[in-house]
Amino acid sequence: MADVKLKFADSTNKQWTNGKPSVSINVQKLPEEDLDAISEYVNIYIEEFNNRNLGVELIVSRNFLDILQSRLSLLTRNGLLGLLLVVIALSMFLSFRLSLWVSFGIPFSFLAMFIAASFMGVTINLQSLFGMILVIGILVDDGIVIAENIYLHFERGKTPMHAAVDGTMEVAPAVLTSVATTIVAFAPLLFLRGTRMEMMWDVAIVVIAVLFFSLFEAFLVLPAHLGNEKTLSRKTLQAKNKGIRKYFEGFIIWLRDRVYQHFLNWLVKWRYIAASFPVALVLITMGLFMGGHIRNTFFPMVDFDQFTLNVAFTPGDGEKQTLEFLDKFETAIWEVNDEINEELGLDHDII
Numbered sequence: 001m002a003d004v005k006l007k008f009a010d011s012t013n014k015q016w017t018n019g020k021p022s023v024s025i026n027v028q029k030l031p032e033e034d035l036d037a038i039s040e041y042v043n044i045y046i047e048e049f050n051n052r053n054l055g056v057e058l059i060v061s062r063n064f065l066d067i068l069q070s071r072l073s074l075l076t077r078n079g080l081l082g083l084l085l086v087v088i089a090l091s092m093f094l095s096f097r098l099s100l101w102v103s104f105g106i107p108f109s110f111l112a113m114f115i116a117a118s119f120m121g122v123t124i125n126l127q128s129l130f131g132m133i134l135v136i137g138i139l140v141d142d143g144i145v146i147a148e149n150i151y152l153h154f155e156r157g158k159t160p161m162h163a164a165v166d167g168t169m170e171v172a173p174a175v176l177t178s179v180a181t182t183i184v185a186f187a188p189l190l191f192l193r194g195t196r197m198e199m200m201w202d203v204a205i206v207v208i209a210v211l212f213f214s215l216f217e218a219f220l221v222l223p224a225h226l227g228n229e230k231t232l233s234r235k236t237l238q239a240k241n242k243g244i245r246k247y248f249e250g251f252i253i254w255l256r257d258r259v260y261q262h263f264l265n266w267l268v269k270w271r272y273i274a275a276s277f278p279v280a281l282v283l284i285t286m287g288l289f290m291g292g293h294i295r296n297t298f299f300p301m302v303d304f305d306q307f308t309l310n311v312a313f314t315p316g317d318g319e320k321q322t323l324e325f326l327d328k329f330e331t332a333i334w335e336v337n338d339e340i341n342e343e344l345g346l347d348h349d350i351i
Helices: 037-052 066-094 097-103 103-120 126-138 141-155 160-191 195-224 234-239 244-269 272-292 319-344
Strands: none
Touching: 066 097, 066 103, 066 141, 066 244, 066 319, 097 103, 097 141, 097 195, 103 126, 103 195, 126 195, 126 244, 141 195, 160 195, 244 272, 244 319
């Protein structure tokens, strides 16, 4: 006969959090659910639970919302910095109003992408944010090329509308080819299969959609705005010969005529030597890859804010020795925590 009792089975796995025995609970969301809303709900539940129960406490040890918000912050900073640089650079060499319309391409392309991506099931997640951060650096290239060429035609005496049409059509093949090659490069990611590869779907959708709407804005919206006399006028040309812009304009002309032109003449004169340089660089790069000097991996290891300690003891040593070792290691960790807090003047634990 046996005495049967209903209770939890003994487990060899033990867990501590901040020096206290603990149990992990992993809260996951469905793809269509909002991480921000779930995080807020969980935090409210934890606060209510801790107020109702004494002797037991719920804490959040890891929240992926923090990582998502960090990516959003990086995207916002890059976007604002890109807008600022575009406005400053084009204002110094072309026109302030022209620079505003060129920089308008960034929010326009992203807003249009958000609408299109929502119909394709793409949400704001780590993968899609990676695609946004990746593409934001090349987003206004087509707009800058078109705007600069429109301004060049306007300087030649054409009306704003004629300058907008002629300037756009002149560089349209080159701009279209440049953006299309990037789109084609990301297109194969749409057809990858496998759990890890399908994560690249969001990246591809975001990059392709943003570049597509960027082309739309650069070819149709931007020329329409620049072909207006309020944007391009003869006063705009006269402003280039006044103030600090006069010196910038002189420097660019000197750089073009004295440096760049001589460099191009040298390249044409010694064209075979010049052509051999990129070929040599390609061969050297291929050799470094094949020789193993340049390593590559599709999913590289990224520094994370946690680490794992693996300890192996002789079989039969028992649980006591393991716990004693972990005790010493935990004590050392908290000593490091106190040292860093003291050194940086922090009022909260980093562990």
